[in-house]
Amino acid sequence: MERVKIIIVGFGTVRRGLAEVIKRKKDHVKEEFGLDIRLVGVADLRGAMVDADGLDIDDALEWKCEIRDIDSLQLIREGEYDLMVETTPSNVETGEPGFTHIKEALMRGKHVVTSNKGPLALYYRELTDLAARSGCSLKFEATVGGAMPIINLIRNNLAGNRILSIKGIFNGTCNYILTRMTEEGLPYSYVLSEAQSLGIAEADPSYDVDGIDTAEKLTILANAVLGMDVAYNSVTVEGIRRITPDALRLALDKGYVIKLIGEAREGKIEVAPRLIPKDHPFALMRGTLNIAEIEADLAGPITVMGRGAGAIEAASAIFSDIISIYR
Amino acid sequence: MRIAMEIELKDIPGQLLSALGPIADLGGNIISIAHQRDRRTPRGTIPIKITIELPEKHLDELIARWHERGITVMQKGEERLKESVFLILIGHIVHTDLKSTIDAVDSTGFAEVVDLTLMMPGIDEESSAGITIKATGKKEMERAIEILEQEAKKKGLLMIKPLEGF
Numbered sequence: 323m324e325r326v327k328i329i330i331v332g333f334g335t336v337r338r339g340l341a342e343v344i345k346r347k348k349d350h351v352k353e354e355f356g357l358d359i360r361l362v363g364v365a366d367l368r369g370a371m372v373d374a375d376g377l378d379i380d381d382a383l384e385w386k387c388e389i390r391d392i393d394s395l396q397l398i399r400e401g402e403y404d405l406m407v408e409t410t411p412s413n414v415e416t417g418e419p420g421f422t423h424i425k426e427a428l429m430r431g432k433h434v435v436t437s438n439k440g441p442l443a444l445y446y447r448e449l450t451d452l453a454a455r456s457g458c459s460l461k462f463e464a465t466v467g468g469a470m471p472i473i474n475l476i477r478n479n480l481a482g483n484r485i486l487s488i489k490g491i492f493n494g495t496c497n498y499i500l501t502r503m504t505e506e507g508l509p510y511s512y513v514l515s516e517a518q519s520l521g522i523a524e525a526d527p528s529y530d531v532d533g534i535d536t537a538e539k540l541t542i543l544a545n546a547v548l549g550m551d552v553a554y555n556s557v558t559v560e561g562i563r564r565i566t567p568d569a570l571r572l573a574l575d576k577g578y579v580i581k582l583i584g585e586a587r588e589g590k591i592e593v594a595p596r597l598i599p600k601d602h603p604f605a606l607m608r609g610t611l612n613i614a615e616i617e618a619d620l621a622g623p624i625t626v627m628g629r630g631a632g633a634i635e636a637a638s639a640i641f642s643d644i645i646s647i648y649r
Numbered sequence: 650m651r652i653a654m655e656i657e658l659k660d661i662p663g664q665l666l667s668a669l670g671p672i673a674d675l676g677g678n679i680i681s682i683a684h685q686r687d688r689r690t691p692r693g694t695i696p697i698k699i700t701i702e703l704p705e706k707h708l709d710e711l712i713a714r715w716h717e718r719g720i721t722v723m724q725k726g727e728e729r730l731k732e733s734v735f736l737i738l739i740g741h742i743v744h745t746d747l748k749s750t751i752d753a754v755d756s757t758g759f760a761e762v763v764d765l766t767l768m769m770p771g772i773d774e775e776s777s778a779g780i781t782i783k784a785t786g787k788k789e790m791e792r793a794i795e796i797l798e799q800e801a802k803k804k805g806l807l808m809i810k811p812l813e814g815f
């Protein structure tokens with residue numbers, strides 16, 4: 323039995339989901355993989371909870387363990403652990419605080435699994451080079467498509483293929499808004515308020531509706547699996563704010579729906595609303611589902627779809643990444 | 650240019666080969682050919698339906714060469730604008746001179762706006778238009794869409810393109 327001591331840095335629903343998954347799957351990973359996964363530290367803006375033998379997950383979830391007055395960086399630098407899970411919110415301007423957290427952990431020879439897009443979209447080469455030099459793993463399946471496997475699918479199951487292009491729907495919020503506008507003939511502003519009240523869209527929706535989130539994911543895919551060396555700001559981005567119910571109706575009359583599509587291939591990396599034939603698999607994605615079509619030189623086209631958001635869904639991707647490091 | 654024709658051959662051996670030779674010689678490509686050996690015209694010739702892809706400037710030369718060989722062209726119809734694409738524009742479409750937007754495509758000579766449906770919700774709100782463009786070929790269509798895209802960008806219009814091909 324191998325003991326894996328992990329710390330989680332960051333707050334919000336992803337950490338909650340992961341803590342729950344670790345608890346629920348404890349016995350399963352022991353039996354199946356011979357891994358004894360212990361949560362030895364949690365840190366966010368409130369401070370940190372630490373226990374070298376493993377925190378009680380129920381107490382940790384309620385933030386009821388003894389709270390130490392040390393910040394995230396201190397825990398990362400001085401803590402005794404094998405692997406850090408980084409779940410702070412994505413920042414596409416600076417990549418912080420995630421960028422520093424990931425660097426600090428990798429420099430100390432710790433494995434890193436993250437759901438944070440900003441640091442990878444901005445500093446992909448720097449971080450992967452650092453991981454390679456330190457002999458550690460840096461895994462980030464949860465940054466793209468939530469529970470939908472795509473990075474590991476391509477790296478493991480399509481090994482040997484050259485990936486020619488990837489295109490798909492990578493933002494559930496936009497897809498929800500466009501689906502509702504199409505089906506109910508409602509204006510953008512109305513459906514946005516509805517999505518906000520349902521918790522599908524943020525109070526400040528620009529990160530989703532202006533295509534920033536999709537552009538971050540596309541940048542990560544382009545670098546990680548398309549072998550491109552692209553910077554986040556080289557992505558051409560158009561969001562969905564200007565889509566009108568009239569435009570959706572005109573499209574529908576001609577047999578199309580409109581979806582926000584991210585597309586990456588050599589010479590082109592673009593986020594834009596596109597016309598999709600009604601019988602195309604992308605057109606069938608209602609609500610918050612994600613879908614991607616991968617074009618590989620040997621395998622041809624491969625399509626994956628899944629839930630793009632949610633605490634347990636993101637935790638699923640993170641958990642698989644953790645296990646894959648020790649398999 | 651793609652051209653559909655009906656030609657007539659004399660009922661003697663080697664005529665079909667003799668008809669196809671000049672097409673290849675002039676850089677043309679045969680798209681389809683329907684040859685019914687047992688059908689006859691009242692003149693005793695054999696009718697052939699043939700569709701070819703040929704640079705427009707070589708069409709007269711082809712007909713002349715056939716004429717020398719005793720082959721008659723009975724019908725000639727061209728499918729000039731064979732590519733069709735549907736697009737959406739959103740923005741102040743009318744107030745940014747709709748006519749000049751359409752002209753940008755029509756003036757190319759190889760593409761035309763063949764259908765446009767405009768919806769205007771209110772004075773201050775952005776309009777939406779569904780546009781169908783036809784062009785002589787795939788390359789010409791790509792070029793026409795590039796031209797329209799530049800025009801849209803200049804006028805602050807959002808252009809929504811199809812998923813495939815662009």
